Amino acid sequence: MEEREKVVTASVYDESETYYEESLKELNALVKVAGGRVVASIEQKVRAYNPATLMGKGKLEELKDFVRAEDVDLVIFDQTLSGVQMREIEKVLEVDVLDRTALILDIFASRAKTDVGKLQVYLAQLEYGKSHLIGKKNYSRLGGGIGTRGPGEQKLEIDRRRIAGDIQRVKKKLKQARKIRDTGRKNRISSQVPAIALVGYTNAGKSSVMNRLLKESNAKGREVYVEDMPFASLDPDTRRIRLPDGLVVYVTDTVGFISNLPTTLVEAFHTTLEELKESDLIVHVIDGSADDAALRYETTRKLLNDLGAADVPSLLFVNKRDLMEGKKLPFMPAEETVIYGSCKHDRDFDYFYDAVQKKVEDLYVKVDLKFSFNEMDRVEAVKANYPVERLDYDADGVTMTATLPKRAYDRMKPYVRRRYV
Secondary structure (H helix, E strand, C coil): CCCCEEEEEEEEECCCCCCHHHHHHHHHHHHHHHCEEEEEEEEEECCCCECCCECCHHHHHHHHHHHHHCCCCEEEECCCCCHHHHHHHHHHHCCEEEEHHHHHHHHHHHHCCCHHHHHHHHHHHHHHHHHCCCCCCCCCCCCCCCCCCCHHHHCCCCCHHHHHHHHHHHHHHHHHHHHHHHHHHHHHHHCCCCEEEEEEECCCCHHHHHHHHHHHCCCCCCCCCCCCCCCCCCCCEEEEEECCCCCEEEEEECCCECCCCCHHHHHHCHHHHHHHHHCCEEEEEEECCCCCHHHHHHHHHHHHHHCCCCCCCEEEEEECHHHCCCCCCCCCCCCCCEEECCCCCCHHHHHHHHHHHHHHHHHEEEEEEEECHHHHHHHHHHHHHCCEEEEEEECCEEEEEEEEEHHHHHHHHHHEEEEEC
16 A cells, blocks of 8 residues: 555453453554554553443543544454444444454455465455444445455445355365365375474464474475564465484474454364374474563464364474573473574574474384385385485395384384384
């Protein structure tokens, strides 16, 4: 946009809210990502929420005066609003109103690149639109701007039956896409190579960690997209990576999490995130320099629990240690493996490698293998995929000492001459 929309952000909270300041600050950052310009933020602590407008009448009138005086284009609430609440607030303010969910959906719509990603965002927008048909008049803001991008922009006048039909069609397409994704996952599983998932709050540095792994393992393929902003990429990226000790793993860079992530988005992205449950190790990347690091940690752990991945072995990597001035995060659980470092500037990234390798080494077994000269294709396959410590040729064929994933042991058992404990 040549001229950014002028936006006022608003937060209404009660005594039970702990991170309202951090959440509002994050909302302001999301507005910037969406292309808006925050001209003011307004907060109100209430004993009880106004069922019609969430905010008290006096505060709402105060906000109305500011909106008129500053010619504000849009007001975005940090809390979730019903369609009726949006309508009632818009009556008073005489300006368009969105909530945090609509803003995040808008950003996701602009970030989705793959067909699957676009379908998942479309489904979330349809679900959101269905729940906001009653009372909401500006779900489609025909003038353009924040909240209008993606397939949801045409869903104002259609009725529930039409939306329900669209939802069923999108779900059918996602089901077909899931079959294709499952094929790729089955291929990785059939290779018997352990899988690692990088997870964490948006902008924690997961993609930067992935790119360092790619660079130092000389992996094939381009680096993953990195930009210093929330939700720089929505599409998971899986690469085959060789760790420094030679162990081979699949590493997946997943979509970042965020506090108060819309339920519709969690459900829509379930196809993508369900791979977490099947991972052998989850590396939880944390931005140690963030003021709200505790909120980000709790948000990620809660979402992992909701996705059924809480019991998967995990490693905590506190990134951006160079910006932490030697401080430690007091909320890190004592029972977890915690590594402090920086994927860009810290020379002790070796500690990260050591921790990952220690976590996955139990998934491998060291063996002596014997192949005939007629089985050189198997010899080359082992050399290409697994660490080989020794390789000897004699009159009978090839003898080699290699470290195999335990999942591959049964398949290679006919060729095993010795297994090291």
